[in-house]
Amino acid sequence: MDDDLRPYLREHRGIILLALAALILVAFFFFPFLDGIILGTVFAYVGRPIRDHFRERRRLGSLLAVVCIVLPIFIILGIGMLEIANQIVILAKNQEAWQSALAAVTERSIYMLPAWVKEMLAGSMENAAGIAAAIVSSIPVLHIGKVASMAIINFIVSIPVCYFTLVEGERFVESIVSLLPQREKDAYWRYIGRIDRILSGIYIGTIYTSILGSMIAASIFYAFGMPRPFALASIIFLAGMVPILTSWMVIIPLAVYRYFTAGLEGAAVFFIFASAFIYLPSELLIRPYIVGAKSSLHPLLVVLSFLGGALVAGIGGFFLAPAIMGAVVGIYQVRQEEKEKVRATEGSAAA
DSSP states (O other): OOOOSHHHHTTHHHHHHHHHHHHHHHHHHHHHHHHHHHHHHHHHHHHHHHHTTTOOOOHHHHHHHHHHHHHHHHHHHHHHHHHHHHHHHHHHOOOHHHHHHHHHHHHHHHTSSSSHHHHHHHHHHHHHHHHHHHHHOOOOOOHHHHHHHHHHHHHHHHHHHHHHHHHHHHHEEEHHHTSSSSHHHHHHHHHHHHHHHHHHHHHHHHHHHHHHHHHHHHHHHTTOOOSSSHHHHHHHHHHHTSSSTTTHHHHHHHHHHHHHHHHHHHHHHHHHHHIIIIIIIIIIIIIIEEEIIIIOHHHHHHHHHHHHHHHHHHHHHHHHHHHHHHHHHHHHHHHHHHHHHHHHHHHHHHH
């Protein structure tokens, strides 16, 4: 069987067809949980360094890795989503009140401007508030509830997937490779090793950066009295997964908000603290070291993979697209190395 699979395939083609049919049915039944399976695999990549510290005590290390990775994410995203949902409900029920409050804040902020500028800005703010109110009131609550329920279920599914991937993942890969012809196993292991290293760099750098940035952000937002700090921290977590977005998309709008509520000095202090403690440690220290050094993947490819995958296939695509890109790059790198070895061998033989 190791030398030639064709006789084996001809002899057992009936069993193989039944196995393929069963595999297709299993994939069909598991399809609703695809996001959870992908997310659990990503968590397993992130938790593997923690598990490896325990060496022979593999199950204990896997359990602690799941707790250390999943628990912070669950707290940040769970509380953040609750705060966002509560805020949407409050805005939908009190449209006139927050429109009046917004107009009052605008009038206080522009009192030194000419009268015609004040009227223009006030009218623009009222129109924007009316448009926002219409958008909030037209949100399909039932559809959002269904999507949120499936997201929660998939997140729960990702926990056992992460644990069992950490415990049995390497053995599963070895069992698959054992089915291949003996003469090709070394080549396949080179490809698998390179792809595994690239994916580890992408996922570990991305998740660690997001967790660290969001936990620090929640503390800073709470200390500065920002509304809904956990909701803002959850946005920091999601934005931190895409290098081009990072935490600036939250810090800058909050600095503008701080300017209207606490003045220029308060906005400057908040911006400096938030940049120093949220942006610098995660984006300039952790991400470049882990993602750049371990994945050897260009940042543009990472950005396009994350964004394109999310637009096409949601949460699952958000993490699956970088994996596919990493696999393609890993295969290309190994092939280039093999060609260089062949050229070097031919050159030494000719000499």
